[in-house]
Amino acid sequence: MSASVSPLAPTDVPDMPAIAGVKLATAAAGIRYKGRTDVLLAVMDKGTAVAGVFTKSKCPSAPVEWCRAKLGRGARALVVNSGNANAFTGKTGRQATALTASIAAKAVGCSANEVFLASTGVIGEPLDATKFDGVLATLAETAAPDEWMAAATAIMTTDTFPKVATATVKLGKTKVTINGMAKGAGMIAPDMATMLSFVFTDAPLSSAVLQSLLKSGVEDTFNAITIDSDTSTSDTLLAFATGAAADDGAPKISRASDPRLKAFAKAFQDVLANLAEQVARDGEGARKLVEVIVEGATTKNSARKIAMSIANSPLVKTAIAGEDANWGRVVMAVGKAGEPANRDKLSISFNGIRVAKSGARDPSYNEAEVSEVMKNPKIQIKVALGLGKGRDRVLTCDLTKEYVAINGDYRS
Amino acid sequence: MSASVSPLAPTDVPDMPAIAGVKLATAAAGIRYKGRTDVLLAVMDKGTAVAGVFTKSKCPSAPVEWCRAKLGRGARALVVNSGNANAFTGKTGRQATALTASIAAKAVGCSANEVFLASTGVIGEPLDATKFDGVLATLAETAAPDEWMAAATAIMTTDTFPKVATATVKLGKTKVTINGMAKGAGMIAPDMATMLSFVFTDAPLSSAVLQSLLKSGVEDTFNAITIDSDTSTSDTLLAFATGAAADDGAPKISRASDPRLKAFAKAFQDVLANLAEQVARDGEGARKLVEVIVEGATTKNSARKIAMSIANSPLVKTAIAGEDANWGRVVMAVGKAGEPANRDKLSISFNGIRVAKSGARDPSYNEAEVSEVMKNPKIQIKVALGLGKGRDRVLTCDLTKEYVAINGDYRS
Incomplete structure (x- = not known):
């Protein structure tokens, strides 16, 4: 690591x-790591609504299957462990989720059906859930409202920094708060951008409203980032709404179309966007944050596919790592996306400097000037296709030797 | 490099x-490289049939467009240069192909429509075709029948060795010969597996027969390899049949269904397979040749998609580089392929040692034994899905720090 x-x-x-x-x-439950925390317990008040979106992997982890089955009811507890993903663990995996939920339910004083679970780390190793015995009971007793940074730290794997975001916004006339945390940092690609993220609010929202906010919120945030094109078996984004702000007069929202939700929805999306960008900023071995903007495509969906083709190209990503404005590789990635593109209408710029237009090198292109901007830690690649009004944006990072080092020596 | x-x-x-x-x-035309050959001229006798398959990129190179337009007639000359791909070079690129063909036609004494072109190297830089002036005339005079290794060397870019293959086979009662060469070594993914390859035979085949052999031949050879999931703008595979063996009694074949073609078709496919494997063996930075076999899929096409998902996964490829039998990442790659898969029926083996079965770790799996076989330079990953009879095989290589080094410092 x-x-x-x-x-x-x-x-x-x-x-x-x-x-x-x-x-x-x-707490440090000793799941895999030594000398660091690896388990998080979040305890929510009665009446907390919950919503979730998950990996589209055909081989999802046991906790993903557990959470999917429990959505639609309320939530009282969330247990997250790092170090072991409890994925591809067969019957043992299902037993481990049931046992974890049972231990948490007892510790918190709720039904196991109100316990949500997420695991991240190595795939294919059995998770010894008996390690949570005792630990979760202690955590339930000591749980406190201000442990956000500790929580975001406990769920890290190869992440190099904890990822948190917060926003306050008026719901009706009442100030409500949204807190979120996330972990990356490899095996990150939509859909659903692979990672764990948990968002909490005191706003009184129904589960259906929360689910609607999540579904529209991820589209241009967590689903618009990629680190390495690999989709995790464990991607989980859960949102919890305790409704506690109702005591301060916040209106209960039970329809996603409620106009009072508008500012909240914006703030909620901002928190997701903030966390998603942090995940891209902490891509394994990342030294550059790369923003890919595609405009002039036939549709937004087409723009997304082309942007992802660029963002997932090892040759584009290694060029960025080498601070080389290699727009030829961008052309290659546009070409392989399989979406409508006319080579002779294509323009490409790096950090605002146009290097190619109308299907060839921009005559005014100054190599020295471009070389200078390529030293920036943030690189924007903008591709104008000149075909229509479809536009999209995705975030990624460069591909460095460190990525290979981290992933060539992770498990052993 | x-x-x-x-x-x-x-x-x-x-x-x-x-x-x-x-x-x-x-010859060394000084296109880009210093102190090495970078241009190949092949001169074919009158009556030579030609066939070709090309990149599916929406932004193909100028030579690809040139060759596509010239197929269906005969071939008298092939000009290949390395160092510059003449791709995304706009009108200048089209002018460069026309000029090159014109210079070659004059040197060889044929029509420009009988000249085939391929360029490989950096994208987006204008190709100065005037450098071929004089050079091609000299080459036409000195061309000889035994320059195969020199030819395969002149077309290399980041390749570390020249790639050639040969076969002899009976056509009717006459011995005919098939010679092929190829260059890789990055930006390699189907379809059409990105590289240049040229195959020559003295068999008297019509262009239509040759095209049919190419089309069916690439499916499990050049289209079944991937280095880095990036598809070149320049992929070109051309086949030439001089027909000279007709003088020795070889029958003229004008229908692909001709039964006399059977042994030849097999030998032809073997040459393609041999060259394709060499391309995988020379993937940029490669230290391991990786064979991915997927069986028990619902269809061959589904097996291909899953095999490609595994072969293109940076996390699988870095694990192989680290000699780590990280089958969890193989599960991940199966899961992200989007094809039918049942986690609980999945079995995975590395070099014949089964590490996972029925959706969990194989109880008899011995880590030390597997660690030992992972040191081999050739790694076979076999995935049994247990769903149907679909089977496929693709070749790739590992992802090493050297890949990043080569591609982070290629253009500058």
Whole structure:
């Protein structure tokens, strides 16, 4: 695992406020790692609504299957462990989720059906859930409202920094809070961008409203990032709404079309976008944050496919790592996407400097000027197709030797 | 560019026989490289049939467009240059192909429509075709039947060894010969597996027969390899049949269904398979040749998609580089392929040792034993899905720090 923090880590980490109705605690259960926390328990008040979106892998992890089956009811607890993904663990995996939920339910004083689970780490190794015995009971007793950074740290695997985001917004006339956390940092590709993320709010939203917010919110955030084109078996984004702000007068929202939801929906999406960008900023071995913008495509969907083709191209990503504005490789990635594109209408720019237009090198293109901007830690690749009004944006990072080092020496 | 030869290079390089009706010559035209040959001229006798398959990129190179337009007639000359792909070069690119063909036609004494072109190297830089002036005339004069290794060397870019293959087979009662060459070594993914390859035979085949042999021949050879999932703008596979063996009594074949073609078709496919494997063996930075076999899929096409998902996964490829039998990542890649798969029926083996069965770790799996076989330079990953009879096989290589080094410092 990489010891040094990504140079792309945000410099302004927010103070995370409490969310009424949510308490957190972390511990070192010894799942896999030594000398660090690896289990998070979040305890929610009665009446907490829950929603979730998950990996589209055909081989999902046991916790993903567990959560899918439990959606639609309320949530009282969330247990997250790092170090072991409890994926491809067969019957043992299902037993481990049931046992974990049972231990958590007893510790919190709720039904196992109100316990949500997420696991991240190595695939294919049995998860010894008996390690949670005792640990979760202690965590339930010590859980506190202000443990957000500790929580975000406990769920890390190869992440080099904890990822949190917060927003406050008015719902009706009442101030409500949204807190989120996420972990990356490899095996990141839609859909659903692979990682774990948990968002909490005190807003009184129904599960259906929360699910609707999640579904529309991920489209241009977590589903618009990719690290390495690999889709995890464990991708999980859960949102919890305790409804505690109703005590302060916040209106209960039970329809996604409720106009009072508008500002909240925007703030919610901003939190998702913030976390998703942090995941891209902490891609394994990342030294550059890469924003790919495709415009002039026939449709937004077509623009997304082309942007993803560029963002997933090893040759584009290694060129960025080498600070080389190799727009020829961008052309290659446009060409292989299989979407409508006319070579002779294509324009490409790096960080605002156009290097190619009308299917050939831009005559005014100055290599030295471009070389200079390629040193920036953030690189924007903009491709104008000149065909229509379809536009999209995805985030990724460069592909460095460190990525190979991290992933060639992860399990052993 | 990597200086040392891939450890996966074949140890037994064949002596390449002459092909009646084909002469070759190479030169250093100074396209881009210093101190090495970078242009190949092949001169074919009158009456030579030609067939070709090309990249499916929506942004193909100028030579690809040239060749596509010239198919269906005969061929008298092939000009290949390395160092510059003449791709995304706009009108200048089209002018460069026309000029090159015109210079070659004059040198050889044929029509420009009988000249085939291929370029490989950097994308987006104008190709100065005037550099061929004089050079091609000299090459046409000095062309000789035995320059196969020199030819295969002149077309290399980041390849670490020249790739040739040969076969002799009876057509009717006459011995005919098939010679092929190819270059890789990055931006290799179907369809059409990205590279340049040229195959020559003295068999008297019509263009239609040759095209049919190519089309069916590439499916499980060049279209079944991937280095990095990136599809070149320049992929070109051309086949030439001089027909000279007709003088020795070989029958003229004008229908692909002709039963006399059977042994030839097999030998032809073997040459393609041999060259394709050499391309995988010389993938940029490759230290392991990886054979992915998927069986028990619902269809062959489904097996191909799953095999490609595994072969293109950076996490699987880095694990192989790290000599880690990380079957969890293989599960991930199966899951992300989007094809029918039942986690609980999946079995996975590395070099014959089964590590997972029925959706979980194989109880008899011995880590030390598997670690030992992972040191082999050739790794076979076999996935049994247990659903149907669909089977497929693809070749790839591992993903190493050297790949990143080669591609992070290619253009500059």
